[in-house]
Amino acid sequence: xxxxxxxxxxxxxxxxxxxxxxxxxxxxxxxxxxxxxxxxxxxxxxxxxxxxxxxxxxxxxxxxxxxxxxxxxxxxxxxxxxxxxxxxxxxxxxxxxxxxxxxxxxxxxxxxxxxxxxxxxxxxxxxxxxxxxxxxxxxxxxxxxxxxxxxxxxxxxxxxxxxxxxxxxxxxxxxxxxxxxxxxxxxxxxxxxxxxxxxxxxxxxxxxxxxxxxxxxxxxxxxxxxxxxxxxxxxxxxxxxxxxxxxxxxxxxxxxxxx
Amino acid sequence: xxxxxxxxxxxxxxxxxxxxxxxxxxxxxxxxxxxxxxxxxxxxxxxxxxxxxxxxxxxxxxxxxxxxxxxxxxxxxxxxxxxxxxxxxxxxxxxxxxxxxxxxxxxxxxxxxxxxxxxxxxxxxxxxxxxxxxxxxxxxxxxxxxxxxxxxxxxxxxxxxxxxxxxxxxxxxxxxxxxxxxxxxxxxxxxxxxxxxxxxxxxxxxxxxxxxxxxxxxxxxxxxxxxxxxxxxxxxxxxxxxxxxxxxxxxxxxxxxxxxxxxxxxxxxxxx
Numbered sequence: 232x233x234x235x236x237x238x239x240x241x242x243x244x245x246x247x248x249x250x251x252x253x254x255x256x257x258x259x260x261x262x263x264x265x266x267x268x269x270x271x272x273x274x275x276x277x278x279x280x281x282x283x284x285x286x287x288x289x290x291x292x293x294x295x296x297x298x299x300x301x302x303x304x305x306x307x308x309x310x311x312x313x314x315x316x317x318x319x320x321x322x323x324x325x326x327x328x329x330x331x332x333x334x335x336x337x338x339x340x341x342x343x344x345x346x347x348x349x350x351x352x353x354x355x356x357x358x359x360x361x362x363x364x365x366x367x368x369x370x371x372x373x374x375x376x377x378x379x380x381x382x383x384x385x386x387x388x389x390x391x392x393x394x395x396x397x398x399x400x401x402x403x404x405x406x407x408x409x410x411x412x413x414x415x416x417x418x419x420x421x422x423x424x425x426x427x428x429x430x431x432x433x434x435x436x437x438x439x440x441x442x443x444x445x446x447x448x449x450x451x452x453x454x455x456x457x458x459x460x461x462x463x464x465x466x467x468x469x470x471x472x473x474x475x476x477x478x479x480x481x482x483x484x485x486x487x488x489x490x
Numbered sequence: 491x492x493x494x495x496x497x498x499x500x501x502x503x504x505x506x507x508x509x510x511x512x513x514x515x516x517x518x519x520x521x522x523x524x525x526x527x528x529x530x531x532x533x534x535x536x537x538x539x540x541x542x543x544x545x546x547x548x549x550x551x552x553x554x555x556x557x558x559x560x561x562x563x564x565x566x567x568x569x570x571x572x573x574x575x576x577x578x579x580x581x582x583x584x585x586x587x588x589x590x591x592x593x594x595x596x597x598x599x600x601x602x603x604x605x606x607x608x609x610x611x612x613x614x615x616x617x618x619x620x621x622x623x624x625x626x627x628x629x630x631x632x633x634x635x636x637x638x639x640x641x642x643x644x645x646x647x648x649x650x651x652x653x654x655x656x657x658x659x660x661x662x663x664x665x666x667x668x669x670x671x672x673x674x675x676x677x678x679x680x681x682x683x684x685x686x687x688x689x690x691x692x693x694x695x696x697x698x699x700x701x702x703x704x705x706x707x708x709x710x711x712x713x714x715x716x717x718x719x720x721x722x723x724x725x726x727x728x729x730x731x732x733x734x735x736x737x738x739x740x741x742x743x744x745x746x747x748x749x750x751x752x753x754x755x756x757x758x759x760x761x762x
Contacts, residue, residue, distance in 0.1 A: 352588075360585030363545050364599045364647075365574040371602075 252448045255369075259447075262367075262374035272375040273382075280341045280376065280443075281383025285390070287340050288333055292391040295332060296398020299323055303399070304407050316409050317418035320399030321392075325422065325431040326487070329392035331479050334438035336391075337384055338471035342446035345376055346467040349450025350460035358451075377447050384439025385432055392431070430486045437478060442471040498523045498655055498687045499544060503553035506539060513539055515711035516553060526681050526688040528698045531708035532733070537691040538582075540708075541657045544689070545579060546570045558654065575603055578648030578656040582663060584640035586632040586647070592619070593628040596647045603651060618646040622676060638669025645676060655687040656680070662694040674701055695734055699723075707733060 266273055303319045349372065352358050358368040396418075403409040422428065446467045453463035499521035506514040513536035521527045529537050542548050544555060546562045555562050560573055586595050596615045600606060606614070619625040622642040632640060641661065648656055661673050678701045681688045692698045698705070699719035707715040707722065707730055715722055715730035723734050732740035748754070 355588070356581045356583050356585040357587055359547065360579070360581055360644075361587075362547060363574055363577070363579040364602070365571040366599070366602050367571075 248452070251452065252444070255448050255451065256444055258369050259374050259377050259444075262370040263378065265370055266374050266378060272371075273379055276375045276379035277383055280345065280379045281387065284337060284340045284383070284387060287336050288387045288391050289394050291332065291336055292329075292394035293398040293401075295328055295391075296320060296324065296395030296400075297402040298398075299328075299395065300399035300402030300407070304403055304409065313403075313407075313409050314413035315417055316399065316403045317396075317414035317416075318421045320403070321396055321418045321422050322427060324392040324395040324399075325428050327431075327479070327483070329395065330388045330431050330435040330438055331475060333388040333391040333435065334384065334442055334475045335472050337380075337387060337439075338442045338446070338468055338475065341380060341383070342442050342467050342471050343464050345380070345443070345446040346450040346453070346464045347460060349373065349376070349447060350453035350455070350463050353451065353453060354455040354457070354460055373447050373451060377443050380443025380446065381436070381439045384442065385435040388431070388435035388438075430482075433486075434479065434482050437482060438475050441474050441478060445471045445474065496522055498558055499689070500556040501544075501553070502555070504543065504550050504555060505552040506536070506543060506548075507551045508539075512711050514550075517708070517711070517713050519706055519713070521687065521689060522704065523687050524681075524685060525703040526677065526690065526701055528690045528692060528702035528705045529708060530691075530693060530695070530698060530705055530733070533693060535708045535710070537693075537708065538659050541579065541659055541689070541691055544657065545574065545577060575599075575651055576654045578651075578653040580641065580644050580648050580656060580658045580661060582660045584632070584637075584644040586635075586640055586644055588632050590632075591628070592624065592630050592632070592635070592643050595632070595643060596650055599647060599650045614650065615646075618650055619643075621649070621680070622646045623672070636669070638665050638672065641665075641669075641673065642676065645673075645680075649680065649684065649686075652684070653686070655689065658688065658690045658692070660692055661690060662692060662697045670697060677701055695736060699734075709733075 299320045300316065303316050303323075304313055307313045307315055307319065349358075352368075352372065358372065361368045361371060400411075400414060404411045404414050449463040449467045449470070450460075453459045497520045499519065501517060501519040503516045503518065504514050505512070505516050519529075529540060531537055539548070543550055544557060544562065546565060549563045554564075557573060557577070560569070562570070562573070565573065586592075587598065590598065593615055596618055597611050600611045600614055604611070616625055616628070619628055622645050624639060624642055624646065627635070627639065627643070632643070635643065645656075658677065661677065662670050665673065674697050677688060677690065680686060690698055690702065699722075702719055705716065705719055705722055706713055709729065715725050715727055717725070722730055725731055725734070729741040738744055
């Protein structure tokens with residue numbers, strides 16, 4: 232009986248939290264007009280959320296592309312189809328790995344930082360202090376960070392894919408001797424702008440919204456102690472990563488499925 | 491009904507419950523304009539909660555409170571924010587924005603609300619910093635300040651918009667004697683010079699008595715004593731005298747409520 236009660240209690244707590252998170256998202260969206268009047272706030276956050284994530288995204292993209300080049304070559308060469316390496320690398324990246332891996336890295340690099348920063352601002356009464364100065368922290372602190380994340384994520388995913396294609400080129404053409412003309416021309420012929428690239432972009436926008444939403448909400452909702460902030464940061468990375476992977480399945484089924 | 495001409499803050503029958511815990515149980519307070527009023531009481535009596543109620547950050551369960559004639563719990567958000575521009579609050583931690591320098595912290599409310607040109611903001615910030623003696627520290631970051639300095643910067647920020655009142659949350663806690671002296675002097679002087687109304691929440695009896703015009707003593711959700719510092723020291727209530735004189739035992743027992751001591755020592759029950 233106790234276990235059952237506990238289950239119900241946990242479910243109620245989780246639902247309440249989801250409700251709070253939804254209201255929170257709504258309030259953030261309402262903060263967009265006033266943010267557009269103060270673009271410097273947004274630009275500053277695009278720098279710390281987006282630009283500072285560039286290094287990890289570029290390096291990871293390069294290596295993921297190179298590994299794709301190697302693994303793809305070893306499989307394709309058995310069928311004499313190594314000329315299709317460019318298509319394989321590009322499709323894997325723009326459809327799946329670009330948005331997904333970039334979002335996972337983004338959750339670890341930028342998401343955790345956002346949660347920790349906002350949580351600590353809460354713990355040190357900075358958010359409360361702003362409220363008492365008649366400044367709405369949702370508009371002044373949270374909204375710029377949220378929209379900076381939403382804006383940065385598709386760009387980071389695009390950069391990841393582009394660098395990944397270069398990585399595949401280095402491994403396939405540079406190291407293994409695939410014909411460079413075939414590599415590029417097949418890629419050009421078979422990668423469709425709407426079907427492949429736009430769907431990838433839509434995915435990365437969805438991931439950007441979900442990851443940043445989780446990150447800023449966990450920070451804002453954190454228990455204002457050092458332990459609470461550390462837990463919130465962990466939760467951000469775990470929830471955001473799982474949400475990205477789960478959402479990816481749903482989006483893939485909708486976009487590329489025949490159902 | 492309530493005279494809001496002499497009293498800036500009027501509290502009537504204020505009850506606040508946190509879950510099932512009663513923090514305030516129908517308290518009445520009158521805070522006179524231009525005076526320094528102290529709210530005192532042991533730790534955990536919800537003194538900080540009272541400041542949050544006055545600032546409208548939380549709403550009372552029952553009863554009401556007026557600030558400058560406005561009924562705070564019923565104010566719509568826009569008007570509440572307008573009212574808050576005229577209230578300063580000094581948090582215990584200072585609550586400085588850690589990513590901004592001392593100068594930018596003091597400039598923050600001016601830039602957010604005043605719409606003044608930057609040159610004028612600069613002059614105002616320098617004047618406020620001069621008033622708390624930290625004009626020389628304008629380029630430092632909050633992490634480079636001592637606790638006492640951080641509180642003085644926060645004080646400069648709280649008076650940046652020339653408010654009608656300032657609320658101090660435990661301003662003396664954890665200060666060395668010198669910065670304590672500085673803060674005592676600043677609170678008293680600012681109140682007189684700027685014509686403020688000050689509310690101090692504190693449990694430091696000596697410092698608070700030195701500057702308060704009137705003191706309310708709270709305990710267990712009730713006002714247990716009120717009066718001038720001199721009157722309270724001679725209070726009829728044994729409890730208030732114990733608090734004001736800081737004796738370890740009295741109506742407030744030294745021991746946290748527990749089972750019988752001998753019985754617990756002699757019992758064989760293994761400790762969990």
